Amino acid sequence: MSEPPSASAVDSPTTTDSAAATEPDRDSSTDTAAERPIDGPPALVVDGVSKRFGSGEGSVLAVDDVSLTVERGSIVGLLGPNGAGKTTLIKCALGVVLPDTGSVRVFGVDIGGSGHRAAYANVDAMLEGARNDYWRLTVRENLRYFATIRGIDPDSVADRHDRLLERLELVDKADTAVRDLSRGMKQKVSLASVLAGGAELVFLDEPTLGLDVESSRTLRRELRRLAVEEGLTIVVSSHDMAVIEDVCDRVVMMADGRIVADDTVSALLSGADRDAVRVTSPDIDDDVLAALRDRFEVRSVAVEGDRTSVEVAAAGDDLYALMDALRAAGVTIGDVRTVQPDLEEVFVDVTGMEVDVSQGVDDGGRSS
Numbered sequence: 001m002s003e004p005p006s007a008s009a010v011d012s013p014t015t016t017d018s019a020a021a022t023e024p025d026r027d028s029s030t031d032t033a034a035e036r037p038i039d040g041p042p043a044l045v046v047d048g049v050s051k052r053f054g055s056g057e058g059s060v061l062a063v064d065d066v067s068l069t070v071e072r073g074s075i076v077g078l079l080g081p082n083g084a085g086k087t088t089l090i091k092c093a094l095g096v097v098l099p100d101t102g103s104v105r106v107f108g109v110d111i112g113g114s115g116h117r118a119a120y121a122n123v124d125a126m127l128e129g130a131r132n133d134y135w136r137l138t139v140r141e142n143l144r145y146f147a148t149i150r151g152i153d154p155d156s157v158a159d160r161h162d163r164l165l166e167r168l169e170l171v172d173k174a175d176t177a178v179r180d181l182s183r184g185m186k187q188k189v190s191l192a193s194v195l196a197g198g199a200e201l202v203f204l205d206e207p208t209l210g211l212d213v214e215s216s217r218t219l220r221r222e223l224r225r226l227a228v229e230e231g232l233t234i235v236v237s238s239h240d241m242a243v244i245e246d247v248c249d250r251v252v253m254m255a256d257g258r259i260v261a262d263d264t265v266s267a268l269l270s271g272a273d274r275d276a277v278r279v280t281s282p283d284i285d286d287d288v289l290a291a292l293r294d295r296f297e298v299r300s301v302a303v304e305g306d307r308t309s310v311e312v313a314a315a316g317d318d319l320y321a322l323m324d325a326l327r328a329a330g331v332t333i334g335d336v337r338t339v340q341p342d343l344e345e346v347f348v349d350v351t352g353m354e355v356d357v358s359q360g361v362d363d364g365g366r367s368s
């Protein structure tokens with residue numbers, strides 16, 4: 001049977017009682033989302049967490065003294081190149097990996113303390129895409145199953161499940177076995193399953209992996225709605241900049257196990273030193289490009305038919321100098337546009353690394 005393990009069953013060398021992450025006992029100290037007041041401590045407080053794998057020379061410091069607070073009802077994006085420590089940090093926050101130092105509090109409860117089961121009553125995760133679906137069960141049965149293992153009578157949340165199916169455009173597939181769905185559909189079922197039990201804090205690792213453009217848009221819309229209308233707190237790790245830019249209130253960038261930037265999307269974009277213009281003309285040949293490269297920072301060149309576009313870092317006086325240089329070279333300017341920085345460029349600036357395009361992000365033709 002092709003029934004992959006649930007997110008709670010992620011292998012790790014050092015684990016706590018991993019079942020606590022997604023299959024908590026509903027003891028008297030836990031309450032349901034509806035019962036818990038909206039005010040209260042932050043959804044997540046990570047304080048000075050470090051995690052090293054292995055020992056001696058070959059060891060890896062995956063997370064290096066990271067502190068982070070995530071307010072209730074916010075969506076925080078976790079960005080970083082491969083190996084930056086994102087997944088390890090999430091696993092530390094989930095209690096699936098034990099940090100070497102530091103503490104994690106979930107809705108005010110220290111997960112290292114005796115209350116860890118209570119802490120996890122309202123946390124769930126989608127790690128590694130569609131792996132937490134039960135493929136022999138139908139879509140609706142999956143939702144009922146995941147509500148049940150969180151200690152919730154599935155009949156009592158049937159309306160919520162109907163809404164989720166509707167919002168994620170899964171109504172037509174509600175009675176279809178998950179194994180018969182496309183990869184993208186399975187991905188959406190995974191998300192619905194994570195949300196089915198009413199967890200108040202969810203960690204989503206690459207939630208749009210394998211989704212087509214339309215499905216990705218639907219999912220992003222639903223994530224925002226869940227945060228804004230239902231107060232869900234979401235920590236999303238993705239290489240897909242569109243997801244991060246679209247849905248996140250705030251972005252935390254990691255590199256080499258450390259946080260290297262932590263701000264709102266707009267603040268990160270406006271702080272980027274990225275003033276540039278893109279000039280398009282049929283007259284930009286190799287000689288013109290060489291002359292431009294001598295005097296300016298040429299960011300990219302793209303050739304389309306008989307027209308060449310060149311993106312040059314230029315603002316203020318540099319912009320006048322650029323225009324003068326183009327005129328002197330006999331270039332007829334067909335089109336000039338200012339280029340707004342995007343999150344991908346901020347990411348490259350901050351981490352000094354390229355986004356891994358194999359993980360679903362293309363470079364928008366900038367890599368010529």
Ligand SMILES: Nc1ncnc2c1ncn2[C@@H]1O[C@H](COP(=O)(O)OP(=O)(O)OP(=O)(O)O)[C@@H](O)[C@H]1O
Pocket residue numbers: 012013053054060061062080081082083084085086087088089
């Ligand atoms: N179980 C483990 N045993 C040994 N090393 C590990 C383990 N898990 C992660 N690492 C190492 O820790 C570092 C951080 O890995 P992690 O998976 O947290 O990064 P990431 O930012 O999530 O990367 P990606 O974007 O590729 O998923 C890497 O060098 C990785 O090889």
